[in-house]
Amino acid sequence: MLPNARIGKLNVLLMVPPREKQSVFLRTQYLPPIGLAYLVSYARKKAEEENIPIDFTILDSTIEGLVFDGLKKVLIDLRPNVIGLNFYTENRFDALKAIQIIKNHDPNIVIVAGGSHATLASDDTIRRFNGIDFIVRGEGEATFYELLKGLHGNWDFSQVAGISYKRNGQIHHNPDRPFIQDLDSVPFPAWDKLKMDRYYGSLDWYQTNEKMGMLFTSRGCPFHCNFCSSAQAWGNRYRMRSAGNIIEEIVQLKKKFGISAFIFFDDTMTIVRKRAMEICEQISGNGLDIRWQTHSRIDTMDAGLMDKMRLAGCAGIMFGVESGSQRIIDEVIKKRVKIEQAGEVSKLGKLSGMVNNFSYIVSHPTETMADAELTLEMIARHLEDKQTAVLNIMRTYPGTKVEEYAIKHNLLPKDFAWSREMEFESGIVSRTLKGNVPFFRDVLTWEQIFTVNSRYLKMIKYPIYKHAIDALKNIRSARDVADLARLGLVHIKTGLFSSK
Ligand code: B12
Numbered sequence: 420m421l422p423n424a425r426i427g428k429l430n431v432l433l434m435v436p437p438r439e440k441q442s443v444f445l446r447t448q449y450l451p452p453i454g455l456a457y458l459v460s461y462a463r464k465k466a467e468e469e470n471i472p473i474d475f476t477i478l479d480s481t482i483e484g485l486v487f488d489g490l491k492k493v494l495i496d497l498r499p500n501v502i503g504l505n506f507y508t509e510n511r512f513d514a515l516k517a518i519q520i521i522k523n524h525d526p527n528i529v530i531v532a533g534g535s536h537a538t539l540a541s542d543d544t545i546r547r548f549n550g551i552d553f554i555v556r557g558e559g560e561a562t563f564y565e566l567l568k569g570l571h572g573n574w575d576f577s578q579v580a581g582i583s584y585k586r587n588g589q590i591h592h593n594p595d596r597p598f599i600q601d602l603d604s605v606p607f608p609a610w611d612k613l614k615m616d617r618y619y620g621s622l623d624w625y626q627t628n629e630k631m632g633m634l635f636t637s638r639g640c641p642f643h644c645n646f647c648s649s650a651q652a653w654g655n656r657y658r659m660r661s662a663g664n665i666i667e668e669i670v671q672l673k674k675k676f677g678i679s680a681f682i683f684f685d686d687t688m689t690i691v692r693k694r695a696m697e698i699c700e701q702i703s704g705n706g707l708d709i710r711w712q713t714h715s716r717i718d719t720m721d722a723g724l725m726d727k728m729r730l731a732g733c734a735g736i737m738f739g740v741e742s743g744s745q746r747i748i749d750e751v752i753k754k755r756v757k758i759e760q761a762g763e764v765s766k767l768g769k770l771s772g773m774v775n776n777f778s779y780i781v782s783h784p785t786e787t788m789a790d791a792e793l794t795l796e797m798i799a800r801h802l803e804d805k806q807t808a809v810l811n812i813m814r815t816y817p818g819t820k821v822e823e824y825a826i827k828h829n830l831l832p833k834d835f836a837w838s839r840e841m842e843f844e845s846g847i848v849s850r851t852l853k854g855n856v857p858f859f860r861d862v863l864t865w866e867q868i869f870t871v872n873s874r875y876l877k878m879i880k881y882p883i884y885k886h887a888i889d890a891l892k893n894i895r896s897a898r899d900v901a902d903l904a905r906l907g908l909v910h911i912k913t914g915l916f917s918s919k
């Protein structure tokens with residue numbers, strides 16, 4: 420239901436949705452909800468300039484340990500009249516449950532959804548998830564502020580670019596909003612609204628953790644990998660902040676919160692070599708004494724750049740290679756990299772003494788065991804080079820070419836909809852990790868997928884016993900038992916339980 424009167428004083432609550440039970444799987448890393456902090460910093464500045472009274476609170480339910488049962492008390496204490504929730508595909512049903520609790524408590528609270536899932540499956544989400552008044556699609560800062568202004572001024576929302584909404588039973592998707600051109604003009608995230616000393620992450624690929632800051636030096640990515648929705652969400656364009664602006668944010672985070680370890684969580688930080696070099700030079704030149712980690716592509720890396728990054732405190736770089744098979748890279752993912760480059764960059768890591776992480780996926784469309792064997796061979800080479808590697812099982816996410824393929828080839832259940840909570844055929848360690856996102860399976864059988872995964876876990880000496888206990892604790896249904904039994908058998912066959 421849309422509000423039919425202006426809201427004089429806006430009291431806005433932005434939330435990472437609560438859950439039924441807060442997960443134990445977030446032990447090695449929990450980073451600040453930077454998207455929500457950007458929404459506040461932008462809207463706060465504009466509202467001050469334009470004299471619009473708005474109070475903001477950010478509630479990170481994970482950090483607060485907030486579960487559904489505690490939400491009503493939060494609503495009574497904070498008395499918000501607008502609540503914004505971020506929707507990833509993984510947490511969409513948690514967000515929905517929170518919305519039901521909120522609307523039962525007070526149907527006049529305006530509910531705004533944003534984030535990847537709300538953007539990439541906007542029609543399904545606004546149509547089928549009752550209680551959502553507005554979706555803010557894509558980059559949220561300017562759209563969210565304009566929406567708040569509209570609620571304050573009782574506008575006709577048909578003119579607000581970038582929103583989807585329901586009116587008189589009709590769904591409206593207003594045209595997209597153009598992206599912010601000058602990222603330096605966006606104020607730094609509203610860190611003051613978060614408990615910054617509670618966030619932590621890992622600079623050694625999840626071995627240990629420490630107090631951690633997170634920032635973005637750029638937004639978007641100019642590539643189109645088939646499993647990734649970056650192009651759809653961020654417009655397939657690469658926009659950059661200036662080195663000076665980034666340095667200033669680091670200085671502030673260090674000074675205000677004593678943070679000296681960072682993740683630069685860009686899709687790809689090194690697309691423009693000159694700018695990446697400049698950022699490193701300024702970090703070193705200003706004596707910032709920080710350690711950090713970032714994401715890159717193997718085709719943008721060379722010895723000079725890696726060395727410069729290392730000297731500026733870069734502890735490791737995550738490279739998405741995705742497959743050891745050139746056929747899969749070229750014909751399926753369309754990643755536009757050569758697999759030899761992964762070997763070369765791995766060697767560069769070894770020579771520089773940096774421990775980089777190479778990321779792969781099993782169960783690509785059309786992937787055969789022969790392709791998967793090539794992936795395992797590449798992983799072995801990275802490990803020989805004293806690098807690390809991660810192997811994920813492919814999942815289908817909205818807005819991706821993999822989703823298109825899955826629909827075209829009938830690989831999703833007949834009655835599938837992102838808004839329908841359902842059990843998927845799979846077989847993976849726990850319900851928490853399932854996240855209600857379907858695993859993608861095409862040519863490889865489940866047994867082959869799990870065998871590849873199990874062989875990878877054996878290669879990295881995965882502590883299977885520790886995780887088996889978590890998995891057993893998360894059993895909820897007969898299907899979970901069957902999935903786990905099947906997985907256990909594969910692990911036994913590959914000898915994972917006997918590895919030291
Ligand atoms: C950082 C990050 C993480 C961090 C999250 C840390 C944190 N506390 O936020 C960690 C490492 C935990 C993580 C984990 C995962 N992630 Co992740 N992650 C990202 C990443 C790289 C950046 C997100 C971000 O902060 N962006 C920058 C800010 C400014 O953007 P934003 O958060 O999207 O917010 C903006 C808008 O979306 C919007 N907005 C967002 N929320 C809201 C709410 C409201 C009310 C409004 C109005 C607007 C709004 O406004 C914001 C400002 O412009 C994105 C890729 C990307 N480039 O976005 C993937 C991404 C979000 N992750 C993704 C995935 C798949 C995962 C994992 C499943 C990976 C895995 N296999 O385990 C897990 C699942 C996590 C979970 N349980 O939900 C996918 C999500 C796909 C989807 N459909 O949901 C993305 C899009 C990557 C991709 N291209 O495929 N991730």
Ligand code: SF4
Binds near residue numbers: 640642643647650686
């Ligand atoms: S996987 Fe990485 S390189 Fe490929 S489109 Fe997504 S962000 Fe870009």
